[in-house]
Amino acid sequence: MSPVVTVTDLTKRYRDVTALDGISFSLTENRIHGLLGRNGAGKTTLMQILTAQNFATSGDVAVFGQHPYENERVLSRISFIKESQTYPSNLRVSHVLRAGGLVHPGWDEEFAQRLIDVFQLPRQRNVRKLSRGMLSSLGIVVGLASRAPLTFFDEPYLGLDAVARQLFYDHLLADYTEHPRTIVLSTHLIDEVSDLIEHVLLMDRGRLLLDVEAEALRGQVVTVSGPVAAVDEFARTGAELHRVLLGGTARATVRGDFGPAAPDRARSLGLDLEASSLQDIVVRLTTSKTGHAPGAGGAGATNEEAAR
Amino acid sequence: MNRALTVARLQFVDWPSVVAWPWGILALSFVINLALFASMNENVDVEPTTGGLLSIYVVMFVACVSSITQDFPFAIGLGISRRSFYLGNVLQYVGQAIAYAAVLYLLAMAEQATDGWGIDLRFFGLPFLWVEHPVLRFLGFAIPFLLLGFLGIAIAVVFKRWGVNGMLTLSTVALVGLGGLAVLATWLRWWPAIVGWFADQSGAALLVGWPALLTLPLAVLSYLAIRRAQP
Structure with a gap:
């Protein structure tokens, strides 16, 4: 076509x-x-x-x-x-x-x-x-x-x-x-x-951050929450867009090629995992410094935000 | 060309108001003049002459300004090209000018036939701009429509294309240009020659020839400017 x-x-x-x-x-x-x-x-x-x-x-x-x-x-x-x-x-x-x-x-x-x-x-x-x-x-x-x-x-x-x-x-x-x-x-x-x-x-x-099928995007961005160490471990496999710290627990929005195994992996780490809504994805990507990363690479930089 | 016809039709979707404004105002002006001079006309033997005919030309000038400031953004928003908009706009305006000039021509004949509506009123025929030849006389009604219309289009296009700054520049250039010429004419004592030149021109030259000559560059320049204008 x-x-x-x-x-x-x-x-x-x-x-x-x-x-x-x-x-x-x-x-x-x-x-x-x-x-x-x-x-x-x-x-x-x-x-x-x-x-x-x-x-x-x-x-x-x-x-x-x-x-x-x-x-x-x-x-x-x-x-x-x-x-x-x-x-x-x-x-x-x-x-x-x-x-x-x-x-x-x-x-x-x-x-x-x-x-x-x-x-x-x-x-x-x-x-x-x-x-x-x-x-x-x-x-x-x-x-x-x-x-x-x-x-x-x-x-x-x-x-x-x-x-x-x-x-x-x-x-x-x-x-x-x-x-x-x-x-x-x-x-x-x-x-x-x-x-x-x-x-x-x-x-x-003036730049294009995303050009992607909505269906594909939905599985690409997830939010995990749980102990900081476990969140760190999970976020290693993707680009972290956003993180909120609350005492010993963290809540992070991560973008990556997770596939169907992601929920199991999160569960085995003791994390709660939810797919981010499109609105969340848009907000996180436009406010994140890693938003310009085209794929799941560049997992280094994070946009940390301490809980008030 | 098809799309230009579409534009012409687009501008007539509300045709009653398109026609009603110029003729309504002209009719009003005519009735007022008629009533005024009929009530004054008992003892004098002057031929009352009015400038009321100008009102229809002024309304058409305003209509042309708003065709650019209002119809242009609407038509472009609907998906018309600038070229088609311009051609269609010109098409419908020339159509109106021809039709209106024909009506004015007939009214001027009626005015003659009825001895100025019974009271020697000169409303549709202007004595100092008399044109004998029937075709030229008809054009004498039509071409001024075109000159004023394209003047309105040109001014509105400047505003559409270059905004308030464009209008200010245009006014400044016009002021300096015309003012400078006036000063120059006074300084070089040209005024008698200028007045003489105008007096020497026939009615046909003043109503048809020169206006047509001025209309042409206005039409071309407006077309060139509107091609890069944003709605």
Whole structure:
């Protein structure tokens, strides 16, 4: 399967900030990719460049095999839903849907109308008079109904309540199952989407920390707790990302190629072992100095933190 | 080209408001003038002449500014290329200019036929810019739409591309440039020659020829600038 997106050594520099620092990766077709990272990590800049809304300083991007800039064949197959999207002041909700139908070849009007009901959006209301949450819902409706082969959701749910967010996840998953496409979901609510995401891209300060299958990642990072000596012994086989000391016991997050034997090994050392959640992994990797280590090597450095 | 047509249609999704603003304001201006001069017109035999026709051109200028500041980010956000956006935007605007000029032409004829709506009012036909040839007369209504429209587009593109600093630079350059020329003209005593030159120009040259000549570079420069603009 050819990749939908290929990024090679992409760099974006603003006057004194390096937003993207020579990153390379590719996106496989018909997957849900989680684009994770802190504010200012470069996620939005990356998506803007992939959709030709922003310009790279150096490096190459190929979307559907071609550069997206001024490329109608590529752009017509992309939908980019962003929190900061603005609308002309005279448009109503129904106008925005009509606009989406005009621009997106794969637009499903019936689905759009259904979603408008699901999110309880007032069809005749002026877009500028929508609440923040409603505006986010409108973006989500356009993004889903566009059925674009490559769909970006950049923090799509500012101001949305938990119910509406769950509705978004449910409809995204249902429609994705019926109409497979490549989805990039950028979000801070990692725990909420961890079941949805099939591939994880983690960014930090313009670099790519992780580019890995979600399934593979889950077994790679574990948290063990128990006597310090036993934790030391266990952590030897991986890269320790984080440690909390409490008297004679320690709790450490370790990344490595553990395999199915890891629980037994932990038990024989007298340790409790749990798989870290995706959110834990992201937090530990972005705050750890060993986070940049590509694999399980470099087990030396640790990021110790005494319990207060 | 297909996508450019899509953009043109995109800008008409709310067509009632697109059409209502320019014509609503022009109608309002016309009615006020009509009422005003009808109530004043009892004893004098002057031909009242108004600048009310300008209102529709001003509204279209503003519409062009907002096509860049508002429609551009929306269209690009939906996945339109800058080239298609620009072409589509120009297409729909030229379409409007032609249609509106035709309506204004007919209204000017009606004004003539009814002796200025019964009160010698000159609203749609300007006496000092009279163009006899029918085609040129039609273009005299259409081309100023284009000049003002592309001026609005060009200014808005500068803002979109270079932000507030761009606008300040543009204002400074315009101020220094025009001010400098004025000083130079005064110093070299050119004013009589300049006024004479304008007086020598025919209505067709002032409404069609020169505006068309100015519109062209504005259109080209706007296109070049918008190609690297961010939404």
